[in-house]
Amino acid sequence: MVLEANSEFSKKQQEKLINQQIRMDKELASKSKVAELTFDINANQFSIPSYEGGDYAPHNVTISPNIPDHIKLIFSTLNRANYLVFVDNKGTITHKKQAHSTYKIFIDFMCSEPFEKKDRIKILKKFETHRVNIDKVKPQSSGLHAIKSMIKLAIEDEWFKEQLSEAQYAYLFTLSKTKPAPSSERDQINLAAWFAQHTWLRRDDVGIGHTLFSRLASPKATIKSFSVTIEIAMLETLKAKEALIALFLDAPITSDEIPVERPRAQFPVKSEHDVHVRKCFLTTFDVLRAAYHSLGEPSANLKTAIKLFLSENIREDDLKRYDEAFFRNKPAFNSPSIITSRNKLFFSVFFLHELAEYVHSGNKEELQVPASQGEHLLFHWLMATQTVQASDIAKLSGSNFQFIRRRNGKITHIRNEYYKGRAKTVHKPKEISTNTTLGSAILLFILQRTPKYDNSAKLTGSLKDVATGVSFARFINFLNTYLNEKIITQSDKEKSSLVFLKAITKLLDNGISALGKNKTVEELWENCDTPCKRHLFKPSSIKTAAVYASSDNFNPTQLTNFHSHTNKTERNDYLTPNNEEWMNNTGLITRAVMQDLTVNLFKASESEKQAFNSQFTNASEYISAKTEETLARMKLVTGKEDGKVNDLGLLTSYKDADEPSDTIYLVDSPETVVKLRHFLSEVKKKHHILAKNSPEYLLMTVLPTVEWIEKLFEYKRFSTKDKGEQLYKKLASILPPLFSAHMR
Structure with missing residues (x-):
């Protein structure tokens, strides 16, 4: 049943229906029996499923029944490793990424290349050579390490080892010891160069035009524009979260009132999970709406928080309807526009539940304020602009920062000192004034993430790759829609262009990263008018640009x-x-x-x-x-x-x-x-x-x-x-x- 904004159902009747459906979901989940998948060692096909936190689509890999025995053996070994990783859950996230990124390429290579019997032992080296010479990748990106890792995982499994003859085990063990070619020198790509690879951005119809594109020739101009945008985004997001915390305290809103979003894996079919997520959103929408309108004059920061919540959970083409419903104090309505994916960067229902738990915990001084995935991303980016080594950002804690205070206790400057892992030295980036947007944002993040009695707690964690997809596009749309004036004002003040925000907007709007009919990334970039990198630039690229700009x-x-x-x-x-x-x-x-x-x-x-x-x-x-x-x-x-x-x-x-x-x-x-x-x-x-x-x-x-x-x-x-x-x-x-x- 679809509940429209002008439905005859009262709010209580809506809540009754939603609660009834939640009870039905729980009863169904408790009665559902999940049959254990059995492993077929002789299978000619297996599936590589998607996984939570990954952006890979599920796909199958297949071999012909009429292939040499050694290829069948390798295929069966990779099948077993795949089973251990995705069914028995014995592998790591890295193993899951490796399966998605290399299995199909390697198996297609094995089945298409003629191998003489004497070359069986060299099959992995031949694969590496093919990838370097034909696919034009660097040795360290050939996938050899991934295949070796999967073979090793399989032959260390006791059940699988028992199925192998001594000769088969010896062959696989030898393959797992294949020595890779030395890594070639890595290209030191900076942020400006990352954008400049997308040469179609120079066009006026799909890009930013020649004048702005020429700014990408300068790392300094690019990093300055990037910094202005990200500093505003970080500060406004943190202030919005503080406004939500105040609302949860004053209303009050407890974690019992914000539903727990259950993951897709707990539902037998996707449609049931979609129904569950939409109900969670509708409940949270109405809880926030009631609390917001109970205030005499809601703050601008709270309004920003609500806008960000809606941007994260509603598709762009229907966002206006939900925005009007919330601020005109009308009930929410169910529709396919509610985003059911867990791949959200900022204020998802899942994150708001976590935030409510923190607010009403009895020992807040001993805890870190929860931070969304997007906040962690922005913090990594900001520290990279300060030339902090990308691999060291996740190691930073409150103890790495010192504050300079006035006599009245006000913090005026932030100093950062940390051990630089690769160089084996202590590094001291330049001081940051808290009178700047950058200083205000970093200070607020440090204070939120440092418990009162434990300044050794890590401020952030390792950063996942962020796809140039819809989740990041929703955030950029939020910047363009709600924070655009602040970004323009700050850019004018600092004599900076808007090249970063305009370039990333066009990249997300018009760039194509899906392979489609193309078999390789190289083919995509050759055949497509507006090819786009699949993942965003990394902190190392930002840091390199910041160094060049100094x-x-x-x-x-x-x-x-x-x-x-x-x-x-x-x-x-x-x-x-x-x-x-x-x-x-x-x-x-x-x-x-x-x-x-x-x-x-x-x-x-x-x-x-x-x-x-x-x-x-x-x-x-x-x-x-x-x-x-x-x-x-x-x-x-x-x-x-x-x-x-x-x-x-x-x-x-x-x-x-x-x-x-x-x-x-x-x-x-x-x-x-x-x-x-x-x-x-x-x-x-x-x-x-x-x-x-x-x-x-x-x-x-x-x-x-x-x-x-x-x-x-x-x-x-x-x-x-x-x-x-x-x-x-x-x-x-x-x-x-x-x-x-x-x-x-």
């Missing part, structure tokens, strides 16, 4: 101190291939400056070579990042009467309402061409003196400026270039000298 990642003075007073050239002992490649791609002046740093060097020890290379690499990354950031934000303008023009032709005190807040305006005029040509000429003449007297200024200011100027001329961006060149030839001899203050 302005203090090398010491210019140290780089220039590798010179000696001899004329020996040991350039080959210093530059790595990556540094060589970078130098070959720079402009003439930058190349000349960096070349000077690699000549007249003393005979270096290995440690000195490494130190030089480290500084050189960091310097090149900084110069490139600074150049790309400037070019990404730059817009040439003509005929502007308002605003002031500086020494390089940049227009200050000017803003185009149609352009992002971080846009840099350069006047397209002959006078600007003259100024830029003169700047290049002066650097070419004086870079030796600048390197000696002001290395910081040369490497951190002058060279990035030289690079973007040379690229502007290379790309022929000026419509007035010819007139400017002629004017420069006339004026070159009388133009004033530059850099005088930095040459003493």
Whole structure:
């Protein structure tokens, strides 16, 4: 029966029906008998089911009856491992992921490739080679480790071991010891590069257009836009949760009033689970509605909490109806628009029940405030923007943070100090002011997640991969709908663009990650107009972008101190291939400056070579990042009467309402061409003196400026270039000298 908002049933009658259905569900569950699945060692087909917390669809794997015995044996072994993992529940989440991601690929390979008898023992190595050479994956991503792990799990099972002959066991044991190829160097992909892979985002019809897409060339512009969005999202979510806690206390709302959502596994068929979840939502909706409207003036934070609750549980196309029903104090109505999946990031019914249990527990001071999966995700992201190693975020506790307080006890700054696992050192990210959105959000999360008498409790846990699917799309829709004004205001304040929010919105709206008719991910990206990564970027990508965006990642003075007073050239002992490649791609002046740093060097020890290379690499990354950031934000303008023009032709005190807040305006005029040509000429003449007297200024200011100027001329961006060149030839001899203050 569907209960519409204008139904003749009273609220009590609705509640009576819902409670009656809940009792029927419990009675059915208690009487249902679940037959134990038996394992068929000779089966030619088995099913890999979905599992709670995973985003894989169930599928079958099959072999032909007429295949060689050794392939049948391997198939049976993988079937047994699959049974142990999904039926006997003896494996881990990793085993379940491995079954879904590698079984079908490996079994299809076994059945399609002809193997001679002598090659039976090499079957896993041949699979690895096929994946690397044909499928173009890295050795560590070939799936060899997963297949070995599953074979090992099966042959360690006592029942299965008894079914094998000595020869069969020896063969499988040998396969489980197959030595994988060395891992290749991992690509250090940053957040900007992750987005830039989706080149279709440059299009105006399905993407964000050329102007905004060009911002993705700059890690700094991307990470700044990302940080503004996520900081607002985190702070508003935490404040909304605090408003819910206050409501649960004052109303009061207990955990008995918010139903417990039972998992799908407890129901024989999906339709019964859907009915159960919808009833849980309807009950919770009415409990919250009654409590909300009992307040004289509900706070803005509580309203945000309700909006987030509805966004998480109602499909977007029907959200307006439920929103109106709640805030007009009308009963809820049952419909297929109520989302029945447990894959929800924030305020699900399940989470609200957990929150109510916490609120009315007698020992709150000894407990952590519950945090939703989405809060954990945002905390990982925020700490990654502070360059905390991704693998170390889950280890953070309240004891890793120190607070600086005023005399009145108010916390003004947060310090973070933690043991960096990979580097085996203590790392201290920069202090965070609590007067900022970032500081307020992190402080509130720490206070909520740290029990009063136990600051060693972990603030968060390991982070699961988040799919670019509907659950994250609901959150982004919430940001665009309810927090958009706050994000825009903060972006304008911090001179940041909206590239992150706009790019991720278009990616979720128009991106396609499902394989469909394509057999591989590579085929999808080749055949689809708008292919999309299946999972979101990871904290490691955010951290890498944050490092690239920082302005203090090398010491210019140290780089220039590798010179000696001899004329020996040991350039080959210093530059790595990556540094060589970078130098070959720079402009003439930058190349000349960096070349000077690699000549007249003393005979270096290995440690000195490494130190030089480290500084050189960091310097090149900084110069490139600074150049790309400037070019990404730059817009040439003509005929502007308002605003002031500086020494390089940049227009200050000017803003185009149609352009992002971080846009840099350069006047397209002959006078600007003259100024830029003169700047290049002066650097070419004086870079030796600048390197000696002001290395910081040369490497951190002058060279990035030289690079973007040379690229502007290379790309022929000026419509007035010819007139400017002629004017420069006339004026070159009388133009004033530059850099005088930095040459003493």
